[in-house]
Amino acid sequence: MKRDEVRQVDQIAIEEFGISGVVLMENAGRGATDWILKKTSPETPVGLLCGGGNNGGDGYVIARHLELAGRAVRVISMAELDVLKGDAAANAAIASKSGIQIEVARSEAELEDLIRPSDCLVDCLLGTGATGEPRGLYATAVQLANDTPGYRVAIDLPTGLDCDSGEVSETTFRADLTLTFVAAKAGFSNPAAAGVIGEVQVVGIGAPKCLLEQFGVF
Ligand SMILES: NC(=O)C1=CN([C@@H]2O[C@H](COP(=O)(O)OP(=O)(O)OC[C@H]3O[C@@H](n4cnc5c(N)ncnc54)[C@H](O)[C@@H]3O)[C@@H](O)[C@H]2O)[C@@H](O)CC1
Numbered sequence: 340m341k342r343d344e345v346r347q348v349d350q351i352a353i354e355e356f357g358i359s360g361v362v363l364m365e366n367a368g369r370g371a372t373d374w375i376l377k378k379t380s381p382e383t384p385v386g387l388l389c390g391g392g393n394n395g396g397d398g399y400v401i402a403r404h405l406e407l408a409g410r411a412v413r414v415i416s417m418a419e420l421d422v423l424k425g426d427a428a429a430n431a432a433i434a435s436k437s438g439i440q441i442e443v444a445r446s447e448a449e450l451e452d453l454i455r456p457s458d459c460l461v462d463c464l465l466g467t468g469a470t471g472e473p474r475g476l477y478a479t480a481v482q483l484a485n486d487t488p489g490y491r492v493a494i495d496l497p498t499g500l501d502c503d504s505g506e507v508s509e510t511t512f513r514a515d516l517t518l519t520f521v522a523a524k525a526g527f528s529n530p531a532a533a534g535v536i537g538e539v540q541v542v543g544i545g546a547p548k549c550l551l552e553q554f555g556v557f
């Protein structure tokens with residue numbers, strides 16, 4: 340699916356079918372968690388790199404469900420929690436109230452300190468809302484993650500990969516596993532993307548079958 344199509348599916352599910360965005364995000368986060376649990380060993384601590392939008396919001400849901408599965412988790416946020424909006428703000432607040440460890444990175448030096456080799460790093464930095472190459476701390480986080488040994492998981496799509504063209508920027512998260520919502524993104528079929536998407540698994544978010552059929556993905 341193209342970026343605009345998958346964003347339309349989210350919007351129609353919310354506005355026409357009345358499924359709240361928080362429910363879609365919960366489904367996304369739970370589905371992603373199941374794959375992370377499947378692919379990593381129980382004693383593997385997980386570091387969630389969260390951006391300032393709903394891709395980051397997914398990370399807070401994943402953190403809560405990984406903890407429920409007995410995993411050690413840590414959230415590293417590129418944004419102050421009080422600037423988050425909507426569904427992302429809701430889930431950051433829930434994670435914070437749940438006592439989940441959340442650290443806000445305010446500089447590259449802090450990021451270097453925070454992105455310790457936690458064996459599994461999850462890229463919840465940018466999803467379909469990305470415009471242009473990753474900027475600022477997002478770029479630093481991608482570079483540090485790529486240089487840190489461990490299993491790398493991208494949520495929805497690897498940060499730095501163009502959703503529709505599959506073009507890889509020099510700052511693209513190199514995922515071993517990409518957990519993508521609703522359907523594989525058009526850019527994944529670009530051979531150039533193979534090196535950064537790794538294994539791809541589609542995670543449903545609860546959008547109704549008839550809506551997916553409208554977009555030819557059921
Ligand atoms: N309710 C929903 O709409 C759902 C959305 N989902 C998640 O939400 C994502 C889309 O979330 P958003 O639309 O909030 O966008 P993103 O979370 O992808 O990113 C937007 C944020 O990043 C910043 N940004 C954009 N381009 C940047 C760049 N190049 N460098 C640095 N910062 C940049 C923007 O200012 C904004 O704060 C999807 O990819 C998916 O992961 C899923 O949870 C499914 C449900």
Ligand SMILES: [K+]
Nearest residue numbers: 462465494496
């Ligand atoms: K991502």
